[in-house]
Amino acid sequence: MKRYEPEQIEPKWQRVWEEARAFNVPNPDPGAPTAENHWYQLEMLPYPSGPSLHMGHVLNYTMGDVQTHVRRRSGWHVVRPMGWDAFGLPAENAAIREGRHPRETIERNIGTMRAQMKRLGWAIDWDREVAAHQPTFYRWTQWLFQQFVAHDLCYRREGPVNWCPNDQTVIANEYVVDGRCERCGAEVELRNMTQWFMRTTAYADELLEYPGADWPEKTKAIQRNWIGRSDGAEVLFRVDELDLDIPVFTTRPDTLFGATFFVVAPEHAFVEAHASQEARTYAKHAGAKRTEERAADTEKTGVFTGHYATNPVNGERLPIWVADYVLMDYGTGAIMAVPAHDERDAQFAATFGLAVVQVIDEDGKLVNSDRFDGMPAEDAKRAIVAALEADGRGKATVNYRLRDWSVSRQRYWGCPIPFIHCERCGVVPVPEDELPVILPDIEDYAPKGKSPLASNEEYMNVDCPKCGGPAQRDPDTMDTFVDSSWYFIRYVDPHNHEAAFDRDVVDYWMPVSQYIGGIDHSTGHLLYSRFFVKAMNDWGMLGFREPFARLFHQGWVQLGGTKMSKTKGNVEGPDATVDAYGADAVRLYILFMGPADQDMEWTPEGVEGIVRFLRRLWRVVHDVAERAPAAGPGDTQLTRTAHRTIAKVTDDVLRRFQFHTPISAVMELVNELADDPVAPDARFAAETAVSLIQPYAPHIAEELWTVLGHERLWEQAWPVADPAALEQDTFELVVQVNGKVRDRFEVSADLSDDELVQRALASERVQAHVNGVTVRKTIVVPRKLVNIVVG
Ligand SMILES: [Zn+2]
Ligand SMILES: [Zn+2]
Numbered sequence: 001m002k003r004y005e006p007e008q009i010e011p012k013w014q015r016v017w018e019e020a021r022a023f024n025v026p027n028p029d030p031g032a033p034t035a036e037n038h039w040y041q042l043e044m045l046p047y048p049s050g051p052s053l054h055m056g057h058v059l060n061y062t063m064g065d066v067q068t069h070v071r072r073r074s075g076w077h078v079v080r081p082m083g084w085d086a087f088g089l090p091a092e093n094a095a096i097r098e099g100r101h102p103r104e105t106i107e108r109n110i111g112t113m114r115a116q117m118k119r120l121g122w123a124i125d126w127d128r129e130v131a132a133h134q135p136t137f138y139r140w141t142q143w144l145f146q147q148f149v150a151h152d153l154c155y156r157r158e159g160p161v162n163w164c165p166n167d168q169t170v171i172a173n174e175y176v177v178d179g180r181c182e183r184c185g186a187e188v189e190l191r192n193m194t195q196w197f198m199r200t201t202a203y204a205d206e207l208l209e210y211p212g213a214d215w216p217e218k219t220k221a222i223q224r225n226w227i228g229r230s231d232g233a234e235v236l237f238r239v240d241e242l243d244l245d246i247p248v249f250t251t252r253p254d255t256l257f258g259a260t261f262f263v264v265a266p267e268h269a270f271v272e273a274h275a276s277q278e279a280r281t282y283a284k285h286a287g288a289k290r291t292e293e294r295a296a297d298t299e300k301t302g303v304f305t306g307h308y309a310t311n312p313v314n315g316e317r318l319p320i321w322v323a324d325y326v327l328m329d330y331g332t333g334a335i336m337a338v339p340a341h342d343e344r345d346a347q348f349a350a351t352f353g354l355a356v357v358q359v360i361d362e363d364g365k366l367v368n369s370d371r372f373d374g375m376p377a378e379d380a381k382r383a384i385v386a387a388l389e390a391d392g393r394g395k396a397t398v399n400y401r402l403r404d405w406s407v408s409r410q411r412y413w414g415c416p417i418p419f420i421h422c423e424r425c426g427v428v429p430v431p432e433d434e435l436p437v438i439l440p441d442i443e444d445y446a447p448k449g450k451s452p453l454a455s456n457e458e459y460m461n462v463d464c465p466k467c468g469g470p471a472q473r474d475p476d477t478m479d480t481f482v483d484s485s486w487y488f489i490r491y492v493d494p495h496n497h498e499a500a501f502d503r504d505v506v507d508y509w510m511p512v513s514q515y516i517g518g519i520d521h522s523t524g525h526l527l528y529s530r531f532f533v534k535a536m537n538d539w540g541m542l543g544f545r546e547p548f549a550r551l552f553h554q555g556w557v558q559l560g561g562t563k564m565s566k567t568k569g570n571v572e573g574p575d576a577t578v579d580a581y582g583a584d585a586v587r588l589y590i591l592f593m594g595p596a597d598q599d600m601e602w603t604p605e606g607v608e609g610i611v612r613f614l615r616r617l618w619r620v621v622h623d624v625a626e627r628a629p630a631a632g633p634g635d636t637q638l639t640r641t642a643h644r645t646i647a648k649v650t651d652d653v654l655r656r657f658q659f660h661t662p663i664s665a666v667m668e669l670v671n672e673l674a675d676d677p678v679a680p681d682a683r684f685a686a687e688t689a690v691s692l693i694q695p696y697a698p699h700i701a702e703e704l705w706t707v708l709g710h711e712r713l714w715e716q717a718w719p720v721a722d723p724a725a726l727e728q729d730t731f732e733l734v735v736q737v738n739g740k741v742r743d744r745f746e747v748s749a750d751l752s753d754d755e756l757v758q759r760a761l762a763s764e765r766v767q768a769h770v771n772g773v774t775v776r777k778t779i780v781v782p783r784k785l786v787n788i789v790v791g
Contacts, residue, residue: 006582088480228401414477
């Protein structure tokens with residue numbers, strides 16, 4: 001018997017698969033009938049910003065690989081592509097740290113990671129490889145960007161945006177966490193800038209629902225909370241002396257009679273235009289504070305503006321204050337303050353000695369509310385809004401927390417924005433036949449607070465496509481999340497030079513059957529991708545409205561108790577462990593550590609238990625191949641265990657999405673086989689074990705398959721459990737009382753003698769004959785009967 005040497009067999013089988021093009025899956029021919037059993041297996045693509053894959057990637061891609069193999073061998077038409085999220089800040093920052101050009105760093109890292117992926121033996125269709133920084137890809141990112149603009153779903157406007165002083169660029173709301181840049185941790189500042197925005201809010205309502213998409217409840221909850229729909233009313237408060245209306249959004253129109261003062265945010269236009277000098281000075285300082293500081297439950301501050309607003313329901317004049325506890329980005333940036341029924345208003349009223357009027361009693365009915373007194377609050381909401389509507393002073397409305405997605409970045413390493421600014425014609429799209437706008441190679445790409453491309457005159461100065469006069473390119477680049485909002489569609493049709501993709505091909509494969517990736521992308525990538533697909537569906541480009549039919553979030557792979565990540569610097573790559581133990585051991589171990597949706601601690605030493613299992617499998621299968629009789633499966637315990645294992649592995653992987661329990665099940669089968677490797681059905685059990693472990697450990701499985709005298713396991717049909725063999729684990733128990741048959745029923749073959757007696761005595765028919773008499777003894781005939789002797 002040869003020794004188990006993964007360093008010999010793994011490269012060998014990888015060559016075989018590559019030469020056989022085992023995992024390259026062409027698209028169906030145009031006009032071919034649509035098969036129902038197609039499967040698009042996708043895991044979130046990596047950022048090639050680091051020099052190596054980390055164990056979190058290894059977990060995700062091995063899960064995807066197991067799905068891919070089991071589905072393929074179960075008769076599914078499976079596509080499983082891979083690519084690189086190559087543009088963006090992480091890549092550019094890595095290049096800056098190394099003092100190289102981002103293209104150089106990125107392409108080197110891609111080369112390393114691709115080699116690591118091949119070395120792990122993942123069944124990837126490399127013909128479909130896509131990288132965001134390749135002009136063949138970003139040509140279509142630019143084309144799509146222009147489509148969004150043409151459909152008024154992308155626009156330019158001036159407004160407050162989040163500025164990261166460290167990364168020197170605008171970042172999206174979705175990537176500001178607790179007031180800090182998600183990438184670098186720097187405190188984010190608000191700046192007024194003219195920027196491109198994607199109109200995600202156009203789909204705010206639809207994004208709350210997930211028709212046909214089987215997503216985790218918690219992810220849906222995170223997205224719904226981020227979108228933050230609240231139903232209420234917009235109410236106009238009149239400032240008589242200035243002859244103007246200030247609109248207010250409230251979710252509590254039932255409390256309008258309880259308003260005793262009025263507050264505007266420091267950034268509200270009213271302050272600059274009409275407030276007292278003291279109020280304007282306060283606003284300047286308060287507005288510069290961070291949102292969390294302002295929202296925190298600290299002492300309330302504010303200044304009276306010198307004006308009054310009239311409450312439209314009762315004509316009361318409410319003093320208008322400016323205070324930093326009111327935020328400009330919620331509602332209209334102005335509120336009616338109801339201290340009796342709002343805690344923060346109450347704190348403010350207490351600080352400044354303002355009136356408090358209760359308008360809802362303990363029974364939830366209105367008081368001090370004129371003709372609405374006695375009405376339940378829910379009814380009063382509708383009645384008061386109706387009254388305001390009749391007077392033209394308000395209307396029912398919906399407010400969202402979601403804001404449009406800012407996509408301009410003042411950085412170099414991204415997709416150029418395909419628009420030209422002309423003094424005469426305004427903002428003009430680059431003509432389609434001139435796409436892509438190529439990102440020029442420049443020496444000095446370091447962030448400087450304005451886009452590095454702006455100082456490249458050769459790039460910037462162009463003729464206006466409309467009037468031919470002198471014009472300038474847009475110097476910004478796109479947020480890298482624009483690239484990842486559609487990469488999964490390009491994978492399906494990656495070599496299309498005529499269009500971004502062909503609708504028929506995309507409709508054949510998509511939506512993605514199973515997506516695997518981090519829950520940390522819930523409010524960013526996963527939301528943006530849904531927005532992209534809904535828009536493209538509305539334009540008739542594709543035939544579905546949700547990109548990802550099923551979604552699974554892996555747990556974090558931790559090292560020393562914290563999540564492995566480049567920013568934490570505790571990344572462990574797979575290379576050393578593959579060197580020491582082989583790819584199959586690493587693949588098995590990463591899935592054996594526990595349920596894949598829970599956090600797990602990576603300990604390189606833990607692999608050794610898996611290596612022992614692989615050596616044992618190797619020995620036992622060789623033993624069987626040499627010594628076991630050629631007979632087919634027989635009706636023995638080993639055959640039944642094999643069928644039970646098939647049923648369990650199949651159900652766990654395909655239905656339960658469990659990856660660690662199948663490994664234990666195959667281990668048990670191998671143990672049982674090792675006890676009797678010359679049994680009549682040992683060959684069947686060995687073939688079953690090898691076949692079932694193939695999705696996890698494809699190299700050793702392929703090798704052992706040939707030892708058992710077969711070929712090309714990767715394309716063998718997935719084993720199917722024989723229901724009869726599963727059922728043979730029960731038998732019909734005959735129950736006698738004093739030798740006479742009184743009952744018979746099915747029981748599990750696993751039951752002990754004592755348990756069989758308990759079941760026999762519990763039978764109603766038997767009870768009739770043993771009640772009131774003494775059971776003197778019981779006789780058990782294995783797998784047959786229980787005789788109860790009474791008297
Ligand atoms: Zn930053
Ligand atoms: Zn022009």
